[in-house]
Amino acid sequence: MVTYVPLSVNKRGRDMVIVLWTMSAVSAVFLGLRLYTKVLRRRRLYWDDYFILAAWILLALSASSTTANVRRGFGQHIFEIPLENLVDITFGVLSNISGFASILAVACSKTSFAITLLRLSDGWMKWFIWSLLILLNTSHYLSALFFWVSCNPPAKTYNRTLPGTCWPDYVSRNYSFFVGACSAFSDFALALLPWRILLRYNMYNREKIGVAIAMSMGVFAGVICIIKMTTIPLLYGDDFTYESFPLVVWGFVEPAVTIMAASIPMLRHLFKSLRRDGDLSTTTSGLRTAQSTTNQPTNRRQNFLQNLRKHAGEKEGDDGPTVARESKADLEKAVLTSNGKDSATTAAEKSGDDNRSDSSILAKVQLQGTSSACPSNDKGGRGVFMSKLGKAT
Incomplete structure (x- = not known):
């Protein structure tokens, strides 16, 4: 027992x-x-x-x-x-x-x-x-x-x-x-x-x-x-x-x-x-962020002009329409002079931003990911070994 x-x-x-x-x-x-x-x-x-x-x-x-x-x-x-x-x-x-x-x-x-x-x-x-x-x-x-x-x-x-x-x-x-x-x-x-x-x-x-x-x-x-x-x-x-x-x-x-x-x-x-x-998850998140960013106003000049117009409108109630129109015209002229970019250039930049597609961003990410790869013409190199290793494992 x-x-x-x-x-x-x-x-x-x-x-x-x-x-x-x-x-x-x-x-x-x-x-x-x-x-x-x-x-x-x-x-x-x-x-x-x-x-x-x-x-x-x-x-x-x-x-x-x-x-x-x-x-x-x-x-x-x-x-x-x-x-x-x-x-x-x-x-x-x-x-x-x-x-x-x-x-x-x-x-x-x-x-x-x-x-x-x-x-x-x-x-x-x-x-x-x-x-x-x-x-x-x-x-x-x-x-x-x-x-x-x-x-x-x-x-x-x-x-x-x-x-x-x-x-x-x-x-x-x-x-x-x-x-x-x-x-x-x-x-x-x-x-x-x-x-x-x-x-x-x-x-x-x-x-x-x-x-x-x-x-x-x-x-x-x-x-x-x-x-x-x-x-x-x-x-x-x-x-x-x-x-x-x-x-x-x-x-x-x-x-x-x-x-x-x-x-x-x-x-x-x-x-x-x-x-x-x-x-892939990080790239997808980045694409969504980029899409939401391109949908927002990107022309700071237009935003600034809107603020100036609002400011000029406030003066119109105090000093009359003539002063308001003159002040508004002067301010717009000053902004146009100090901008450094004409409206055509700004429009082209905005258009370029808006037309950027998901495929171009993905292509850039893929290009960066392969930038450190070995040359494709290495005889008996990385590609050969990785192929054999892949079959063996």
Whole structure:
């Protein structure tokens, strides 16, 4: 009979569950935005999308298995866990499933980004990426398999009460270090390759750096992998249910961060769409303001003359119509002399303002928006790369 341990008692396990499901939720947001961008652009899913979707499903499976084991006491000191929970076969099966799914999630998430780069590269870089894929997947799939076959009989891997033998700890530990080294090397290599690819294209530095940074977020996964490697020995201690907390957390954070990093390059299309909609809204508002402005009187000379006529009319009641007419004529003459523009020029300016159309304003805005673009005759330049990047993402 299994005894469930409350999270209020198992505080270390509670923290583990919070981290796992928080990272699952955040990575799900990035993945969802990535897939939404594909739908928005009416692009079909490619192999990199299927791999990253599989990575998240495996991540959720790992989080679910770990959560179930936390309810059984995982996260506490081994002597605090009820004995019936430790000898229960479910405890060992859930532990194997958690580690198995977490390692496969790492492999699938990094394979996804490597496939994206394959569509942008050629020559020796394509062969190099294929070599990374073979190394990465072979090492990780074997590591995941060892969770189930490292003992004889294999059932002893999840039921330690059975008679039999298992591989020495140093074999599993050393191979885990090797897998971690392969993973970290792949992360840094895949993060640097976009910079090498972009060197071949004639693009402005700001644009080139922006694209390269967006495609190099995997470097954070490499750093996390190195941190995870420092916690591997904790799995082989006498109190592994308590001490393995950092290994479980970092082993889960690594694929979650990789999913986010691999999705960022695809999100640039969504950001561009939102920015374009914002610019269009601003332009429309400006057009409405311009239309309302052109409908108002713009000839200050006429306004001033109206005020003068009003002033002259007031004098007519005091001094008689003769004085008013003379005063009015003198003032109009003075204004005409000091104006500096004849009536024909003023009329032409007003006509030009009134005849300005929405299409001319839009044309000006579009011209300003494209003034910083790269020259259209750059061979192998921005247009070529953006076309390949658009197809790949």
